[in-house]
Structures are given as structure tokens and as C-alpha cells.
Amino acid sequence: MKPVQLFCWHFMAYPHLDKDFDQKEYSGWVTVPNRLWDNTKARGLYQEYIDQLAYADELGFDGMVLNEHHQNIYGLMPSPNLIAAALTQCTSRGKIVILGNLLPLHLNPMRVAEEYAMLDQMSDGRLIAGFAPGGGPETFNYDVPSANTREKFWEAADLIVRSWTEDGPFAHEGRYFPLRYVNLWPKPLQKPFPPVWIPGSRSPSTMTEVARRGYCYFLSSRSHGGETHRAQQEFAAVLEKHGDKYHPFRFGILMSAYVAETDQQAREECEEGVWYFLKNCLKGHLRREGRQLTYGPGVPYIPAAAWKEYLKDYKPGRKLLGDAENWDELDASQSIIVGSPETVTRRIHNLIEKAKVGNLLIQFQLGNMPDHLSRKSMKLFAEKVAPPLRDASASQFSKEFPDANIEQPAEVAH
Amino acid sequence: MSGRIVQVNERNVQVLENGGGEPLLYLHGFADIHSVKESWLPFHEKLAERGRLIAPAHPGCARSDENKDIDTVEDVVFHYLEVLDALRLTRFDLVGTCVGGWIAAEIAVRHPEKIRRLVLIGAAGLFVQGALIGDVFMNAQPEYGSSYASLREMLFSRADHPMALEFFPDGKGELEDELRRYQMLRLSSRVGFKPPYFYNYSLKNRLHRITSPTLVIWGEKDNFVPRAHGETYTEKIPGAKLTTIPGSGHSAHVEKPEEAARLVREFLDK
Numbered sequence: 001m002k003p004v005q006l007f008c009w010h011f012m013a014y015p016h017l018d019k020d021f022d023q024k025e026y027s028g029w030v031t032v033p034n035r036l037w038d039n040t041k042a043r044g045l046y047q048e049y050i051d052q053l054a055y056a057d058e059l060g061f062d063g064m065v066l067n068e069h070h071q072n073i074y075g076l077m078p079s080p081n082l083i084a085a086a087l088t089q090c091t092s093r094g095k096i097v098i099l100g101n102l103l104p105l106h107l108n109p110m111r112v113a114e115e116y117a118m119l120d121q122m123s124d125g126r127l128i129a130g131f132a133p134g135g136g137p138e139t140f141n142y143d144v145p146s147a148n149t150r151e152k153f154w155e156a157a158d159l160i161v162r163s164w165t166e167d168g169p170f171a172h173e174g175r176y177f178p179l180r181y182v183n184l185w186p187k188p189l190q191k192p193f194p195p196v197w198i199p200g201s202r203s204p205s206t207m208t209e210v211a212r213r214g215y216c217y218f219l220s221s222r223s224h225g226g227e228t229h230r231a232q233q234e235f236a237a238v239l240e241k242h243g244d245k246y247h248p249f250r251f252g253i254l255m256s257a258y259v260a261e262t263d264q265q266a267r268e269e270c271e272e273g274v275w276y277f278l279k280n281c282l283k284g285h286l287r288r289e290g291r292q293l294t295y296g297p298g299v300p301y302i303p304a305a306a307w308k309e310y311l312k313d314y315k316p317g318r319k320l321l322g323d324a325e326n327w328d329e330l331d332a333s334q335s336i337i338v339g340s341p342e343t344v345t346r347r348i349h350n351l352i353e354k355a356k357v358g359n360l361l362i363q364f365q366l367g368n369m370p371d372h373l374s375r376k377s378m379k380l381f382a383e384k385v386a387p388p389l390r391d392a393s394a395s396q397f398s399k400e401f402p403d404a405n406i407e408q409p410a411e412v413a414h
Numbered sequence: 415m416s417g418r419i420v421q422v423n424e425r426n427v428q429v430l431e432n433g434g435g436e437p438l439l440y441l442h443g444f445a446d447i448h449s450v451k452e453s454w455l456p457f458h459e460k461l462a463e464r465g466r467l468i469a470p471a472h473p474g475c476a477r478s479d480e481n482k483d484i485d486t487v488e489d490v491v492f493h494y495l496e497v498l499d500a501l502r503l504t505r506f507d508l509v510g511t512c513v514g515g516w517i518a519a520e521i522a523v524r525h526p527e528k529i530r531r532l533v534l535i536g537a538a539g540l541f542v543q544g545a546l547i548g549d550v551f552m553n554a555q556p557e558y559g560s561s562y563a564s565l566r567e568m569l570f571s572r573a574d575h576p577m578a579l580e581f582f583p584d585g586k587g588e589l590e591d592e593l594r595r596y597q598m599l600r601l602s603s604r605v606g607f608k609p610p611y612f613y614n615y616s617l618k619n620r621l622h623r624i625t626s627p628t629l630v631i632w633g634e635k636d637n638f639v640p641r642a643h644g645e646t647y648t649e650k651i652p653g654a655k656l657t658t659i660p661g662s663g664h665s666a667h668v669e670k671p672e673e674a675a676r677l678v679r680e681f682l683d684k
Contacts, residue, residue, distance in 0.1 A: 140552060145607035147600050148482060288559030291552070297592075298554030300600035304480070307596050308589065316585035317559035 001398040002249075002406070003390035004352055007097060007361045008056035008378065009065035009254065012049045012083075013281050014073040015368035016041040022279045022289075029072040029137045029284030029293055036073075045076075048371050050083065052364075054090045055375055059382035063095030063128065065361050068102050070141040074281040081115045088122040096123050097361070099197055099218060100130025104149050105142045109156035109177055113163045113184055120188035129194045130218070131157045136293040137285065139301075146301035152176045154209055157196075161213075164193040197252065197359075202231050203302070207238045214244065216359065218252040222286065222321050224334040228253060228355045247404035248358025248397050256336040256363040257348070259380040263339045267327070269373050270338055276367030278330070282322030292320070336366070341384035348385070352393050356400065360389075417452075419477065420470070422496045428477040429501070430454070430469045432462035436530075437503055438682070440469040441494075443512020443536070444550065445569050445665040448476040449598035450581040450591060457667040460675030461509070464683065468506075470497055472514075474601045476594060487539075487605045487614050491520045504528060507682055508626075511535040511667055512639070513602055516612065519647070523620040532628040533678050534647055536664045538612040538639050545642035547612045554599055560585045571635045571663030581668070612639075621650035628654040629681040631674060633662035 016038050018024075025032060053064045066083050069075035077083055080098045087096050096119065101112045112131075120127040133153040139146050155174045159182070162172070168183030188194050196213070199220040200206035210217045219231045236246035258274070260266035279287075285294050293299075300307070324330040331338075337347050352360070364381070365374040397404075420427045430447065432454065438461060442448045447455060448471040454462070461467050473493055474480035484490060494517065498504075508529050510518030515537025522529050538547055553565040566578035586592060606612035628651045632644035641658070648656040657677055662669040 136555065139607075143608045143611075145603050147604045148485075151482070291555050291557045292559070293552075293555050296555040297596045297599055298551040300596055300603055304474070304593060304597050304600065308593050311586065311589055311592055314586060316556070 001394060001401065001404065003397070004357070004393035005062040005249070005359050006386055006389070007063040007065045007095070007359065008053065008061045009361045009363045010049055010053050010365055011067070011069075011075040011281075011363060012046070012077050013277065013365070013367055014042070014076055015045070015276070017073065017276075017280055017368075022283065025283070027284035027290045027293075028074060028280050028282070030140045032071070032073055032284070046083075049365070050086050050090065052371065052374055052378070053083075053087060056378060057087075057091035057094045059378060060386070061094055061382065063097050063126075064091065065097040065099055067099045067130070068105075068132070070105075070138060072137065072284070074285060081119060084119050084127075085122065088119060088126075094126065095128050096126050097128040097197065098130050099128075099199060099361070100132040102132050102134035102138055103153050103156040104133055104144045105138060106156070108179075109159050110163065110179065110182065110184070112156070113160040116160070116194065117164065117184060117186050117188040120190055120194050121186050125189040125194075127188070127190070127194045128197055130197045130199070131160070132199050133301075136295055136299040139299045140293060146299045148176075149301045150205070157198075161193055161196065164188050202227070202234065203306070204234070204238070205306075207235050208242075211235070211238045211242045211244060216250050216252060218254075218359070218361070220254065222254060222256075222335045224253065224255060224351055224355075228351070228357075232355045232357065245404065246356075247401045247406055248356050248393075249406050251355075251357050252359030252361055253355065253357050254361045254363065255334070255348075255351075256366055257344055257377070257381060258336065258338045258364070258366070259341055259344050259377045259385060261340065261380075263343050266338050266340060266343075270366065270369065270377070271327075273366040273369030273373070274330070274336055274338075278322045278324060278367075281367055282320075285322070286320040287322035288317060288320060289323075341380055344381070345385045345388050348389060349392055352389065353396060356397075358393075358397065420497065420500050422493070422500050425473070425479040425481060426477065427473075427479070427497055427500075428471040432458070432467045433465055435465040437466045437468060437506040439498075439503065439506050439508050440467060441508070441510035441514030441517050442469060442472065442475075443510075443514045443665070444598060444602075445577070445581050445668050446511060446514070448472070449594055451594075452476070452590075455668060455671065457671040457675050460671065461678060464679055465507075468501065468503070470494075472517075472598070472601050475597045480600075484601070484604045487516065487520055490517055490605060491524065494521055495525075498528070505530055507531045507533075509533040509535070509678060510537060512664065513538055513606065513612070515539065516614075519617060519621070519624075520614065522626065523617065523623045526623055526625040529624070529626040531682050532624065532626045533631065533681065534628070534644075535631045535667055535674065536633060536636055536639050537630075537643070537647065538606070539614060539617050540643050540646050541610065541613045541615050541618065542640070542642045542646050545640040547640070547643070548638040549611075550638065551599065551603065551607060554595075568637045569664050571633065571661065571669060575663070575669060577665075577668045618646065618650055621647065622652060624651045627681075627684070629677070630654055630656045631666060631677060632656065632658050633664055633666040633669065634658050634660045635662065636664040638664040
């Protein structure tokens with residue numbers, strides 16, 4: 001059994017905000033004023049970030065992760081496919097994970113099918129294709145009406161996979177994206193098609209749709225603990241119901257990490273970047289301050305019955321990740337794991353052991369963390385943390401999932 | 415008050431009815447029956463004194479079934495044509511507020527012969543250059559974890575109006591009320607989220623088809639549908655009259671129920 005797959009995720013934050021951003025500005029998302037963009041400071045930023053990802057490939061990470069965001073300081077990748085194209089030219093081993101293209105924001109899903117097929121060819125079959133519906137901010141970014149988003153999303157996702165697997169031309173008779181001549185050139189390189197990952201936040205309906213299609217489920221939560229373990233169990237139960245079996249590579253999680261020589265040094269080195277990330281980048285997304293756009297009645301994409309269930313446990317004004325007031329609170333969320341190689345290894349090991357998760361997507365560069373520190377942390381992780389995690393997880397997975405078939409099933413439900 | 419379920423094309427529609435006599439069809443908006451409360455508000459009780467008041471809940475609101483095929487206001491109009499058939503309403507007075515006012519205007523341009531008298535209160539539905547309709551969805555996302563002050567500010571003359579606080583409280587209200595508000599936002603997002611944003615560009619060019627006497631009522635300080643929309647309705651509907659309610663915001667029927675009801679009754683009884 002293969003060991004845990006360790007990916008380096010880069011969000012490409014805007015790192016040049018003034019220190020008083022949080023006092024002065026209402027949000028880091030959607031309406032964050034773009035006069036704050038400073039060309040003098042930002043020149044070369046994309047190159048710095050792309051080089052960090054190429055460095056991850058060099059260090060032996062299993063892949064690099066990108067995703068799509070619009071109009072914010074959290075992630076400067078309105079088109080992750082452009083960055084992926086650059087990575088096909090400066091990396092050679094790791095997977096290129098795009099998690100994902102936000103399908104309801106695309107006028108025509110075939111554009112995503114085409115670009116992903118190109119990237120799969122250009123990377124010699126290293127693409128992992130993520131599809132995501134987008135959340136609150138994206139609803140406002142592109143004025144996507146939310147009530148039918150999920151349905152529209154799955155029609156688009158299924159059309160893309162069908163265009164990769166079925167000979168064209170064929171007609172797609174869909175409610176949202178009817179097309180007369182679906183006939184993909186180029187085809188993707190991987191057979192039957194590139195692995196598909198879908199993010200979700202524990203909603204049973206998303207888990208069910210993912211299970212039906214045999215895809216990998218990625219838990220989009222940034223905080224970890226009991227809920228991560230529960231998500232894994234819920235997804236395993238859903239797979240079981242669909243006559244399928246859970247194995248660690250059907251599941252992925254996101255976390256952040258910073259590794260330095262000692263615990264104390266680690267904290268000192270990363271703290272500025274961490275707080276920049278929490279207070280600025282998460283403002284409007286995972287903070288109470290300002291207006292939280294990510295989830296709420298203004299983006300009513302889940303059915304009323306599901307909203308009612310959500311409301312039962314909803315505590316207005318509850319603290320979100322970015323509302324952490326001190327290091328202890330942040331530490332307890334298990335969102336950003338900071339410490340010496342031994343500390344980070346131990347904590348991540350515990351998480352893998354409990355959550356039986358095979359795809360670990362780790363963000364190293366946080367907020368305005370400088371290049372040299374991001375690289376040092378990545379290097380220490382690759383050299384001192386990754387090996388013991390791989391050893392331990394390989395034996396854990398072999399023991400717990402001796403008969404797992406880790407290939408993506410070829411049959412896809414339409 | 416009597417609530418009942420009417421079957422329309424195999425879907426349930428919740429209909430509230432009160433009084434007897436000449437029929438008045440009432441189509442609701444955000445701060446309104448079905449969207450925030452189950453029962454009549456004082457404004458409706460006043461209207462019910464003069465005749466038969468019929469208030470269906472929009473598809474997906476209150477106990478009306480959701481219809482996921484609703485994409486545009488046109489789909490809502492056809493839903494209501496079927497409701498009219500089911501209720502055997504061939505000629506009636508029509509009063510709509512906010513989104514309900516938009517739907518009322520859309521029905522009236524298609525079937526002017528069905529409408530005896532028409533009242534539009536703070537009605538959405540028009541594209542008026544330079545007078546953007548407010549973003550109710552952005553404002554429905556809480557600020558500071560639990561505040562809906564900006565939503566109240568949009569739908570009323572001020573955020574601390576007692577009715578605004580009752581209908582859109584901070585934090586978490588009663589579960590059933592929370593659900594009502596959510597359902598109304600969900601229906602509205604189907605017809606009003608994407609551009610066109612709560613409007614149908616063509617409606618303006620169809621308003622001349624309306625033949626019924628028409629009263630347009632606007633709150634003096636409407637922060638959701640600017641007064642310019644009321645002026646445009648009045649200009650384009652033959653013979654329409656615009657009346658402004660001083661001191662009121664978008665939800666005139668809630669903020670000034672006596673005055674709003676009196677204006678509507680006087681107009682309908684003329």
C-alpha cells in the first residue's frame with residue numbers, strides 16, 4: 001500500500017497589505033478595494049510563488065495544489081489553470097492538483113474539459129482534476145444565482161467526464177448546458193480519465209454524489225479534530241451504502257504547517273505570516289469581523305430542509321478560525337501545525353492515524369510569510385517530517401485496508 | 415383567517431384567505447406575510463375588512479412546494495396563471511409589494527383584462543439606469559457574526575425600526591421564522607440574483623398594455639428599490655398615480671400600515 005500522499009498547496013495570497021489593513025478595511029473578499037494592489041511591490045510575486053511550487057516538486061512532495069478564487073487577497077488565482085500550465089513547464093514529477101475549477105462560474109463546462117485535457121497532455125499525465133461549485137464569495141463575484149448551483153455543478157462535472165471518456169461527437173441534452181457537438185480535442189492522457197477530486201463540507205448530498213461516481217472526497221474544512229474523523233466515517237458509510245469501500249486515498253484534507261529547528265523558533269518565525277493570514281486573508285471568509293460571506297442565508301444554495309438542520313446547531317456569533325485571539329486558541333483548532341520536525345510529525349501522525357486520510361494537502365506559505373522562511377519550512381518538512389509520516393502511514397494503511405483497490409473505478413455514473 | 419393548500423399542476427400552494435365578497439389577490443414581498451410571519455399583518459387585516467383577500471405563498475415559500483424549474487420571473491408568472499385557474503379567479507384586484515409587486519406587474523402586462531384595479535407598493539421589476547436595486551442577498555449575510563442591521567436598513571426606513579427588529583432580529587430567531595426568511599431568499603435568488611437583478615428589462619416596454627386604474631405607492635426612503643422605479647412605473651402605466659408615504663422605507667405596508675391600507679382601500683373603493 002502506498003503511504004500518505006503529501007501535497008504542497010499554495011494559495012498565492014497578496015502579501016503587501018499595510019499593518020492597519022484589519023482596522024481600516026471591512027473585508028478581504030469581493031469588495032476589498034483594489035487600489036491596495038501595489039505594482040511596485042507585487043512585481044515578480046507570481047514568479048516567487050511558482051518557484052516555491054517548483055521547489056516542492058524538487059523536494060519530493062507528491063504534488064502541488066492550486067485553486068480558484070476571485071477578487072480577494074486570500075488567493076490571487078482567478079485562473080489556477082494558468083499557474084498549472086506554468087508548472088507543467090518547470091516541474092517533472094509531482095501531480096498537479098487543481099482543486100478546483102469553479103464550474104458554475106464558467107459559461108461553458110467544455111472550456112474546463114478542454115483546459116484540463118491540455119494540462120494533462122502538457123504535464124504528461126500528472127493532472128488531478130478538481131471540480132468545485134464555489135461558495136458564498138464566488139456567488140457574489142460572478143453573480144451566480146445559488147438555488148440551482150448544485151444541480152448545475154453536477155451536470156457540468158458529468159458532462160466534462162463524459163467528454164473525456166466517450167467518443168465524440170455526441171449531443172449533450174442537459175438542462176443547463178445543452179450542446180450539439182461535444183467532441184473533445186485534445187483528449188486527456190490518463191485513462192480512463194484524470195483522477196477527480198471534489199471538495200465538500202460534510203454535506204451528505206455531496207458525499208453521496210461523490211460516492212456514486214467513485215471520486216475522491218476532499219474535506220474543505222481548515223480546522224481539524226473530531227469533525228475530521230467524523231467526516232471520514234460518514235464518507236466511509238456512504239461508500240459502503242453504494243457497494244464501495246473506503247480507503248485512505250478516497251479522502252483528503254487541508255492543513256497548514258510550519259516547521260523550524262525548534263518549537264520556539266518555529267513559532268517566532270511564522271507568527272507574523274500566521275496572523276496576517278488569519279486577520280487579513282480570512283476577513284470576509286472565516287471571521288466574524290466585517291461580513292462573513294462564505295455561508296449564510298444570502299447564498300441560499302442548500303434546500304430549505306437542509307438549512308433547517310443546519311440552523312438547529314448554529315450558534316450566531318460563534319468564533320471562526322480567523323477569530324482566534326491567541327496562540328493557544330489557534331493551536332487547539334489544529335488548523336496550522338507549528339513546531340520542530342518532531343512536534344509536527346507527532347501531531348500530523350495523530351491526525352492521519354485517526355482520520356485514516358491518504359491525501360494531505362499542506363499549505364506552507366501563509367499570508368505575508370517571506371520566501372526564505374517558506375522554503376526553509378518546506379525543506380525541513382520534506383527531509384524530517386515526510387519520511388516518518390510515510391513509513392508510519394504505509395504500515396497503518398496496509399494493516400487497516402489490506403484489500404483496498406486504490407485505482408479510480410472506470411465506470412462512471414451519468 | 416383560513417389557510418388552505420391548493421393543488422396546482424401537482425404542486426401544493428399555500429393560500430391564506432380572509433373576508434368575503436369581491437376578490438383581491440395579494441402577492442407578498444420580503445417583510446411580509448409568508449416571508450416573515452405565518453399570519454396576517456395589520457395592513458392585511460384592514461384590507462380584508464372590505465372584501466375577500468387571497469394571499470398565496472410564492473413557490474418554495476411557507477408551505478408552498480418549491481419548483482426547481484423556476485429560472486426567471488416568466489416561470490413565476492405561469493405558476494400564478496395556474497393558481498388563478500385553480501382559484502377560478504377571472505377578474506380581481508391585484509396588490510403586490512416588493513418582489514410581489516414585480517410579479518403583479520408581469521401578470522398585468524400579460525392579462526390586463528383580468529385586473530380590475532392594480533396597486534404596486536415598492537415594486538421591483540424595472541431596469542432604471544442610475545438607480546440600482548439594492549443587494550438584499552449580500553445584506554442577508556450576517557455582519558459581526560450575528561447582525562442583520564444592514565438588511566433591516568435596506569428593507570425599512572431605519573435599522574432600529576421596531577417592526578424591522580421583530581421581523582429580522584439579530585442572531586437567531588425562532589426556527590420557523592428563520593426558515594421562512596430563508597425560503598423567500600431562495601425563491602428570490604432564482605429570479606433576482608443574476609443580472610438581471612430583480613428586473614426584467616422588457617417589462618418597461620410592456621407596461622403600456624395595462625388597462626386597469628393603477629396606484630403606485632412608495633416609501634419616502636426606500637433603500638431597496640429606489641423611488642425612481644416608482645416614478646418609471648407611474649410614467650409608463652397609462653393613468654397611473656404615484657403616492658409617497660412620508661417617513662416610510664421600502665416596507666410601507668409594515669411601517670405605516672394604517673396609512674398604506676387607507677390609500678389602497680380608498681383607491682380600490684373609488
